[in-house]
Amino acid sequence: MSTFISAIYSAAAGGAGIVTGEPRAALRTSWADIHELALRGAAALVADGVKPGEAVAILAADPLEVAPAVQAVWLAGGSVTMLHQPTARTDLGKYAAGTLQVLKVIKASRVIVGEQFSDVAQMLDGTGVRGLLAADIASHPERLASPVEVDEDATALLQLTSGSTAAPKAVRISHRNAWDNLTALARRAQVDPATDVFVSWLPLFHDMGMVGFLTLPMVMGLELVKVTPIDFLRSPLLWFELISKYGGTHTAAPNFAYALAARVLANAENLDLSSLRFAFNGAEPIDVDTVDRFLAAGAHLGLPSTAMVPAYGMAETTLGVSIHVVGQPVRVDIIDAHELEQNRRAVPAQPGLAPDGTETTRSFPTLGPPLDGLEVQARDDDGNILGEREVGTLFIRGVAVTDTYLTGDGALPTQGSDGWLDSGDLGYLTDSLVVVCGRVKDVIIMGGRNIYPTDIERVAAGVDGVRAGNAIAVRWTAPSGRESFAVAVESRLAEDPEQVERMAREIRTAVTTAIGVRPAQVRVLPVGSIPKTPSGKLRRAAGVALID
Structure with missing residues (x-):
């Protein structure tokens, strides 16, 4: 078996596991128990006709459904693709059509579906794609005697790249690619399976969540505390309450989440963050001011001044x-x-x-x-x-x-x-x-200057009323043909004309003062207006449509 699969078996023999259900009903499940469910799931997949090398998609959010499902696919010799999840505002008809495009690209004829997405499975009926319920395969009466043999160059992950629901593209990650990057990550993060605790709310369809905060703990035998992005958005402080409660040592998030964290930590009490030594910051541009505010806000709770760990990664390198x-x-x-x-x-x-x-x-x-x-x-x-x-x-x-x-x-x-x-x-x-x-594609060129949109966005986001992580700067051509740029921001005050006028004025002034160029247009928009990829990155090319 590949080194990657061998590590899954070794991790299952240890005592670590995954905690889910916080903050309502915490439940700890050992990796050994996850592995048992996966062996049954793998037997179900093999019985259903899954062949070595075959792509199997997964649409689920509950970590207790996802963990055994992905492991079952690997034990059955297949590759995993985590599908982007529909939200409450998603048009399910369009979502199903887009998902079918993705499945065609990765050549998957099966989707393992979590309970909350069973209606999507029903929409796929008659399309040639089989929907398998995660709970059904995990309760298969038989277990796989031994993993289906694959070599190091077999595909482990077909990771969808950012924005791939619009133009599907997947990165092929082999067992060799995955194991090499996972072990390098563990060395740089100074991971100690005997003592370390990973805490995460990241979505599992994004590589940082799927690879860094599910796959790595599952193959290295690390303790993991996992909640969903919805849990985090309902209460950003929950993230740090869990770090305090479980002695979390490693966590991760994009920059915008640390901006939110700085706001809630400043007034938080009765938390102990002294155990946190690795707060991975990646997946989007990192703002130095946000880093400083986060570390300062958590200092009174014992957050080490060295806890923040800026990083650079991409799906093409596994993580x-x-x-x-x-x-x-x-x-x-x-x-x-x-x-x-x-x-x-x-x-x-x-x-x-x-x-x-x-x-x-x-x-x-x-x-x-x-x-x-x-x-x-x-x-x-x-x-x-x-x-x-x-x-x-x-x-x-x-x-x-x-x-x-x-x-x-x-x-x-x-x-x-x-x-x-x-x-x-x-x-x-x-x-x-x-x-x-x-x-490269986002740089704004004006008067011979290469202006980076992140600089403009950082300044715009500093204006009172603008939502953290929700400012976008895009190239814009005026009706006269003159090249310039425009800024759009989201605000909960977007329905108040006086506040909109005030924010637009302050954004123009702040950007012109800091960057030395004046935005041709400024738009203050309601929450949810700025286009983003399913993993939360700004879609600047699509953002041009926000400007009149």
């Missing part, structure tokens, strides 16, 4: 590319804004303001050295390898890097002939540390 060194304060790189925007060079500088009041520097957190087994280069537009502090497109190479995308047009290679993957991210290296500035 991680580079991670800040655990136990060290976040390192912020302050660079000259003019050199970055005009010459694509990251020249160290002292913070300050120009005579016109604009910021003369930009601040980026360093994201640690590449994980073991991975290399990172920055290249210019002609493919030339750049030197220290020269900004270009980041390229990645290593065992963890996938070799294949699955698309509507068939399989496509992810790597060039030299074995390097084009990440699509702009960044640079300094002292072997990775720094990411933004996405």
Whole structure:
């Protein structure tokens, strides 16, 4: 059996497990019990005709349904695809049509469905796709005697990339890719199975949740406390109540969640966060101010000043590319804004303001050295390898890097002939540390300047009334043909004309003062207006439609 599958058996022999049901009715289930359910589920899948290498999709949110289901697919020799989940506002007809597109791309004829999504399974009837209830396969009367044999290059995951419900694309992760990245992550995170406790609310259809906070604990035999994103959104403080209650050592979230956390932690009482040494911050641009506010807000609760761990990752490497060194304060790189925007060079500088009041520097957190087994280069537009502090497109190479995308047009290679993957991210290296500035396709070019939308969004989000993580800056062309940019934000005050006018005015002023360019348009919109991927990333290209 592959090393990855062997690790699942080893983890099941230990004493660790998963806690679910918080905050209403906590239930702890050992990985051994999960494994028993998975063996029965695997037997059910084999009896149903699943063949080695076959793709099986899973649509479920309850971790106690997901964990045995994904393990059952792997034990049956198949690959797992976690489907994006419909929300209360989702048009189920459109969702079913989009899901069928995804299933066609990954060539899956079976979907394991959690109880809450049984109506979706019914909608798939007559489409040639079989819906199998997670509870039914887990209660199969027989158990699989031994795992179906697959080698290291067999597919373990077909991970949907961001936005793939609109144009389906999946990353093929082999057993070899997965095991290499998981072990590298565990080493960098200084994981100790004997003492560590992982705490997470992340969605399981996103790679950070699925790989980092389900698969890794399940194959390494780590204690895991798992709630759902809905639980977190209902009460952001629950995240830290669980860390305090269970002595959580490792957690993870995108930057916007730490902004919310800073607000609720400031006035929280009777929590002990001293055990938390690894708060992984990734999946979206990391704001230095948010990091500072989070650490300051939790200090009175014992949160270590070194707990925040900025990271860079992508589905194409299973999960991680580079991670800040655990136990060290976040390192912020302050660079000259003019050199970055005009010459694509990251020249160290002292913070300050120009005579016109604009910021003369930009601040980026360093994201640690590449994980073991991975290399990172920055290249210019002609493919030339750049030197220290020269900004270009980041390229990645290593065992963890996938070799294949699955698309509507068939399989496509992810790597060039030299074995390097084009990440699509702009960044640079300094002292072997990775720094990411933004996405190549999102950069706004005005007057010869390369302006990063994240800088504009950070300033806009600082205006009172704007929801954290819900500001978007996009390229915009005026009717005259002049190139500029527009800003859209979400606010719970969007129905109040006076507040809308006030926020729009303050956003224009703040952005013009800080960045030195004035937005052509500013829109203040109701909650839920800004387009995002199912995993919560801003869809800037789609955001153009928000502007008149």
